[in-house]
Amino acid sequence: xxxxxxxxxxxxxxxxxxxxxxxxxxxxxxxxxxxxxxxxxxxxxxxxxxxxxxxxxxxxxxxxxxxxxxxxxxxxxxxxxxxxxxxxxxxxxxxxxxxxxxxxxxxxxxxxxxxxxxxxxxxxxxxxxxxxxxxxxxxxxxxxxxxxxxxxxxxxxxxxxxxxxxxxxxxxxxxxxxxxxxxxxxxxxxxxxxxxx
Amino acid sequence: xxxxxxxxxxxxxxxxxxxxxxxxxxxxxxxxxxxxxxxxxxxxxxxxxxxxxxxxxxxxxxxxxxxxxxxxxxxxxxxxxxxxxxxxxxxxxxxxxxxxxxxxxxxxxxxxxxxxxxxxxxxxxxxxxxxxxxxxxxxxxxxxxxxxxxxxxxxxxxxxxxxxxxxxxxxxxxxxxxxxxxxxxxxxxxxxxxxxx
DNA sequence: CCTACCGATCGGTAGG
DNA sequence: CCTACCGATCGGTAGG
Numbered sequence: 001x002x003x004x005x006x007x008x009x010x011x012x013x014x015x016x017x018x019x020x021x022x023x024x025x026x027x028x029x030x031x032x033x034x035x036x037x038x039x040x041x042x043x044x045x046x047x048x049x050x051x052x053x054x055x056x057x058x059x060x061x062x063x064x065x066x067x068x069x070x071x072x073x074x075x076x077x078x079x080x081x082x083x084x085x086x087x088x089x090x091x092x093x094x095x096x097x098x099x100x101x102x103x104x105x106x107x108x109x110x111x112x113x114x115x116x117x118x119x120x121x122x123x124x125x126x127x128x129x130x131x132x133x134x135x136x137x138x139x140x141x142x143x144x145x146x147x148x149x150x151x152x153x154x155x156x157x158x159x160x161x162x163x164x165x166x167x168x169x170x171x172x173x174x175x176x177x178x179x180x181x182x183x184x185x186x187x188x189x190x191x192x193x194x195x196x197x
Numbered sequence: 198x199x200x201x202x203x204x205x206x207x208x209x210x211x212x213x214x215x216x217x218x219x220x221x222x223x224x225x226x227x228x229x230x231x232x233x234x235x236x237x238x239x240x241x242x243x244x245x246x247x248x249x250x251x252x253x254x255x256x257x258x259x260x261x262x263x264x265x266x267x268x269x270x271x272x273x274x275x276x277x278x279x280x281x282x283x284x285x286x287x288x289x290x291x292x293x294x295x296x297x298x299x300x301x302x303x304x305x306x307x308x309x310x311x312x313x314x315x316x317x318x319x320x321x322x323x324x325x326x327x328x329x330x331x332x333x334x335x336x337x338x339x340x341x342x343x344x345x346x347x348x349x350x351x352x353x354x355x356x357x358x359x360x361x362x363x364x365x366x367x368x369x370x371x372x373x374x375x376x377x378x379x380x381x382x383x384x385x386x387x388x389x390x391x392x393x394x
Numbered sequence: 395c396c397t398a399c400c401g402a403t404c405g406g407t408a409g410g
Numbered sequence: 411c412c413t414a415c416c417g418a419t420c421g422g423t424a425g426g
Contacts, residue, residue, distance in 0.1 A: 030227035034421060042343065047395045055421065075236030083426080111308065115228065150385070156375045156383045160361050165359020178353045186353040189346070231405060243407080244411045252405065 013051045020058040020106035024165050029059055029108070029115040034153050045075055059112065060120050066109035067127045075172050084142030089192050091135070092161060095189055099168040100180045110166045142195075144156070161191060210248045213238055218301035222392040226305070227240055234350050256309065257317050263306035264324045266295070280316040281339030286389050288332070289358060293384055296365040297377045307363045329355050336392075345392050358388060 020042040023032040028155035034055055038045040052058060073094050077087050099106050114123050135158045164187065178186075220229040231252055232278040235242040249255060270291050274284050298302050310321050327355065333356045339345035375383075 028225065028227055030225055033419075035419090044396060045421085046397080049422070050395070063215065092319075095335070115225070149390075151386060153375060153379050153383045156380050157387065159364060159375075160384055160387060163364020164357050164361040167356060175385075178350060182350050185356055187348045188358050189348060190354065190357060190391035191387070192391075194387035194389075230403075231404090241412060242405085243413080246406070247411070 010064070016048060016051055017058060017061055019102075021062050021108055024059065024062070024112050025104045029112045034059065044081075053101075056117055059108070059116060062105050062115045063109045063116060063120075063124055066102075066105055067131070069125065070131060074131060078134065078138075080167040083147060084138050085147040085192065085196065086143055087138050088135075088142065088161070088195065091186060092165065092188060092191060093140075093184060095162075095165045096184045097166065097180075099165060100183070130163070135161070139195075147197060148195050157195070164191060213245060213248055214255060214258060215301075218305055219279060220257050221256065221259070221309050222301045225365075226309045233368075235280060241342065251348065252316055256313060259302050260306045260310045260313060260321055261316075261324075262323065263302055264298075264328070267292075267328060268324065273329060275281040275335075275339075280344060281335050282344040282389065282393065284335050285358070285392065286385060289362065289388060290381060292362045293365065293381045294377075297380070305332060322384055331360070332358070339392075344394060346394050348351070349392070354392070 003190075018038070020032070020037055021035055022038060027036070034048055035045045038048050041048070054159075068181060074091065077090050077094075080087070080090075082090060114121075116124055132155075135156050139148060139152075139154050143150050143152070143154075168183070202298070213234070217229075218236055220234055220237060223229075224233070230242075231245055232242045235245050236244070274287050274291075275288075277284070286290060311318075311387065313321055329352075333351050336345060336349075336351050336354060340347050340349070340351075
């Protein structure tokens with residue numbers, strides 16, 4: 001029966017996924033009940049199970065859609081002919097725009113992934129770790145090429161860059177209204193300015 | 198009866214608070230049951246209620262102990278005779294050290310406060326907002342004094358600085374082992390370097 | 395997609 | 411500090 005579902009109306013599942021991302025972002029994964037979610041979609045809780053197999057499936061779909069988006073973009077940047085510092089800037093700008101345009105999904109992937117069960121939990125951790133290693137590699141190259149300050153600690157710097165961007169989560173839902181373009185330029189000014197030799 | 202408790206052994210409550218902070222950090226507030234917590238403390242769930250009134254009280258205590266610590270430190274910095282950029286650096290260093298030394302409580306205050314109920318939820322939001330306004334004020338002064346780049350957007354910058362530091366949360370529990378002192382210098386190098394005119 | 399309902403688990407209380 | 415237990419709510423299923 002789970003098999004039939006896939007070929008049936010896929011758009012209904014997308015509606016559920018969108019509602020789930022928003023709910024998980026607002027209240028957290030654990031605090032969101034299937035009854036909350038069903039109400040948001042406009043059906044009864046039991047009816048959700050005609051489109052999905054479980055609550056955890058929703059979290060899995062959200063988290064891994066983000067990791068695959070990030071990994072694909074990283075690959076395209078690695079293959080480009082930009083300098084290392086330009087690559088860092090390109091990645092930061094992409095992530096900032098992602099955080100602004102695809103807010104709920106990114107928030108959930110950044111903050112609620114710890115509610116994944118095994119084996120997805122380990123898989124998610126591995127993917128994040130791989131992503132950071134690729135960032136490390138770019139920055140290490142930038143230092144070797146004399147573009148980036150040699151005094152920095154690479155892993156700590158990757159951590160700083162990534163989490164500075166994750167912070168946009170909270171900005172987004174707050175009362176502080178900053179134009180996304182201004183936000184992006186500001187982050188680039190400070191972070192790239194801080195990295196540059 | 199709630200009155201007697203306060204005068205009774207306060208240290209037992211501290212043990213519970215410490216265990217709660219660690220559990221809330223690891224699993225999240227909602228996903229931590231009073232039975233989990235009791236087991237960690239080494240008593241039965243029902244016995245917790247001889248020392249506390251409710252689960253929510255634990256979250257309240259953790260969150261507001263952090264806000265009051267931050268606010269007190271901010272006051273001492275404001276009253277000091279440092280330049281604005283020095284003040285920013287002093288505050289960043291304090292927050293970094295807090296995040297390293299008092300990790301569980303800071304994590305919970307940064308990431309789980311949204312599970313507070315009213316009126317504490319509004320009170321917490323107000324306190325955070327006030328804190329950011331004080332940071333805004335210092336940076337605005339730094340720009341006026343010609344110490345800090347005039348091209349930056351002040352609220353977005355405060356957001357960036359604060360969230361770059363909150364990111365230490367994840368660093369702490371990860372496999373990436375960076376010496377706290379190196380981490381601190383690295384963050385200061387990039388962030389203060391990025392701000393400086 | 396709904397009604398009806400399940401077993402499990404939750405925060406918390408009574409009474410000792 | 412424990413045993414025993416409460417009403418509520420949870421994720422999910424049966425059957426239509």
